[in-house]
Amino acid sequence: MTDMSDNQLVPGSDPLPDGSDLDLDFGLGDVVEALLFVSDGPLSPARIAAVLDEDEDSIRAALTELRRKYQRGGLRILLHDDLYQMATAPDATLYCRALLGLEPNQRLTQASLETLAVVAYRQPVTRALIEDVRGVNSDSPLSRLVAYGLVTAIGKSERLGRPMLYGTTPGFLAYFGVDSLDDLPQLDLPEFAPGHEAVATPNPMDTPPPEAVEVNRTD
Amino acid sequence: MLTDWRTGTRASALADFHLSLTEFDGPFDLLLHLVEKQGFDITSLSLVAVTSQYLAYIDDLTETYTEATSEFLAVGSQLVLLKSRAMLPAEDEDEDEDDEAARLAERLRVYGAFRKLAHEFDRLQSEDTGLFVRMAPHGIEPEVAPDTGTIDELVAAIHDMLNPAETTRVSVTLPTSRFDLTERIATVASRVRAAGKLEFADLARECRSRLEIIYTLLAVLHLVAQRDATIRQRKSFGTIEIEDVADD
Numbered sequence: 001m002t003d004m005s006d007n008q009l010v011p012g013s014d015p016l017p018d019g020s021d022l023d024l025d026f027g028l029g030d031v032v033e034a035l036l037f038v039s040d041g042p043l044s045p046a047r048i049a050a051v052l053d054e055d056e057d058s059i060r061a062a063l064t065e066l067r068r069k070y071q072r073g074g075l076r077i078l079l080h081d082d083l084y085q086m087a088t089a090p091d092a093t094l095y096c097r098a099l100l101g102l103e104p105n106q107r108l109t110q111a112s113l114e115t116l117a118v119v120a121y122r123q124p125v126t127r128a129l130i131e132d133v134r135g136v137n138s139d140s141p142l143s144r145l146v147a148y149g150l151v152t153a154i155g156k157s158e159r160l161g162r163p164m165l166y167g168t169t170p171g172f173l174a175y176f177g178v179d180s181l182d183d184l185p186q187l188d189l190p191e192f193a194p195g196h197e198a199v200a201t202p203n204p205m206d207t208p209p210p211e212a213v214e215v216n217r218t219d
Numbered sequence: 220m221l222t223d224w225r226t227g228t229r230a231s232a233l234a235d236f237h238l239s240l241t242e243f244d245g246p247f248d249l250l251l252h253l254v255e256k257q258g259f260d261i262t263s264l265s266l267v268a269v270t271s272q273y274l275a276y277i278d279d280l281t282e283t284y285t286e287a288t289s290e291f292l293a294v295g296s297q298l299v300l301l302k303s304r305a306m307l308p309a310e311d312e313d314e315d316e317d318d319e320a321a322r323l324a325e326r327l328r329v330y331g332a333f334r335k336l337a338h339e340f341d342r343l344q345s346e347d348t349g350l351f352v353r354m355a356p357h358g359i360e361p362e363v364a365p366d367t368g369t370i371d372e373l374v375a376a377i378h379d380m381l382n383p384a385e386t387t388r389v390s391v392t393l394p395t396s397r398f399d400l401t402e403r404i405a406t407v408a409s410r411v412r413a414a415g416k417l418e419f420a421d422l423a424r425e426c427r428s429r430l431e432i433i434y435t436l437l438a439v440l441h442l443v444a445q446r447d448a449t450i451r452q453r454k455s456f457g458t459i460e461i462e463d464v465a466d467d
Contacts, residue, residue: 007236027301040354041353041355074351078352085352085353086352086353087350087351087352088346088350088351088352089350090346090349090350091348092351093348093349093350093351094347096351097351100406104347105344105347105349106343107341107344107345108344109244110244110248110334110337110341111244111256112244112335113337113338113340113344114334114336114337116337116340117333117334117336117337117340118333120336121333121336132326133329133330133333133334134245134247134330135245135246135247135290135294135325135326135330136244136246136247136248136290137290142310145274146391152363165314170352171352173350174347174349174350174351174352175344175349176340176343176344176349177343177346177348177349178343178352179350184339185336185340186379187332187333187336188332188335188336189329189332198374201454216413
């Protein structure tokens with residue numbers, strides 16, 4: 001982080017009133033860290049850039065560095081769909097719950113988990129696509145996932161009837177105790193990637209590279 | 220592999236382990252279960268091989284209603300069609316039929332991959348390592364629903380309503396049985412009829428106790444329920460106007 005903390009004009013880097021320059025080591029990454037700490041929801045690099053009046057690339061670099069820094073310790077930085085959020089580490093879950101007086105989550109049913117898997121790896125998806133994959137009506141598991149905050153409506157399809165499109169939320173990562181989509185189990189279907197519309201007859205001929213299975217990322 | 224259905228594995232397959240149809244999350248879940256139990260790969264041929272077992276399961280449909288009834292039946296009929304074609308000697312290769320079987324196998328393969336993921340998810344959630352994120356900041360005031368007025372207005376309205384009665388309360392010594400709701404309704408009805416229109420405050424002012432005001436209010440509500448009168452209040456806790464509904 002030292003390389004990017006140089007030459008950055010950020011609060012606290014001004015010389016102290018007595019003329020000393022003790023805060024020289026306080027850099028952009030530290031400010032971004034503080035913003036993630038106080039924020040009560042996920043932050044986008046664009047939002048952070050706007051607040052700090054910095055360019056997005058520097059912010060992204062700082063966020064990447066921070067995520068590396070937070071690979072150990074009591075906190076993690078979640079990354080979901082270009083949104084960053086500070087969260088507790090998986091090994092701290094039991095103790096956090098004890099402090100907060102919370103009961104363990106009720107486990108999701110197979111129907112809900114299948115629905116969630118389709119949404120996560122094929123987003124943005126319509127309800128019809130979920131039902132096509134599962135071969136069964138998926139209304140109630142889908143609305144349960146929305147109610148739990150694991151899935152949310154993220155727009156409307158341009159197709160006939162303009163059906164609602166669904167995607168996962170940062171809470172989805174948090175639920176499974178992982179801090180990025182990369183840490184989730186991989187879908188055992190290399191031909192599937194975002195943008196594939198026809199589920200019933202996927203064409204093995206236009207198989208994208210396996211890494212393209214990663215969902216809905218803009219960076 | 221084909222001998223499996225020709226010799227009728229139904230009885231033996233069900234004897235060792237019979238899950239109810241309600242245990243399955245849809246027809247693909249059941250179909251995949253049957254194919255995997257036989258140790259088959261997912262091919263059109265193996266679908267045909269488990270058709271009898273599949274049909275044995277959906278016999279349950281007559282006893283157990285599941286929400287997915289129609290989906291189970293739809294896949295069942297598709298299997299029967301595929302099986303009947305497979306049993307008939309093929310006179311010439313019909314590509315459409317092959318495609319249909321291949322499509323179903325392909326859908327099952329896709330579903331299988333997602334079901335496997337769902338199992339992975341289940342393992343993850345059982346580890347109970349869900350992360351905690353910050354909650355919304357505290358100090359947010361709940362919003363007061365519009366048009367309910369303020370608490371001061373409510374207190375003032377109650378005060379205005381009760382005050383005339385309060386001033387005379389000391390003189391009230393009559394037992395509560397003095398008030399008869401039927402009688403009160405008759406009185407209020409005749410007052411409203413005679414006046415055509417009056418305010419609730421007018422009636423309340425004549426009351427000698429809170430109880431009498433309450434009886435009067437009940438009487439007015441009764442008249443409204445009977446459609447003998449209408450009431451209107453132009454603003455929260457404001458004057459209540461009572462109007463007679465003229466009989467035709």
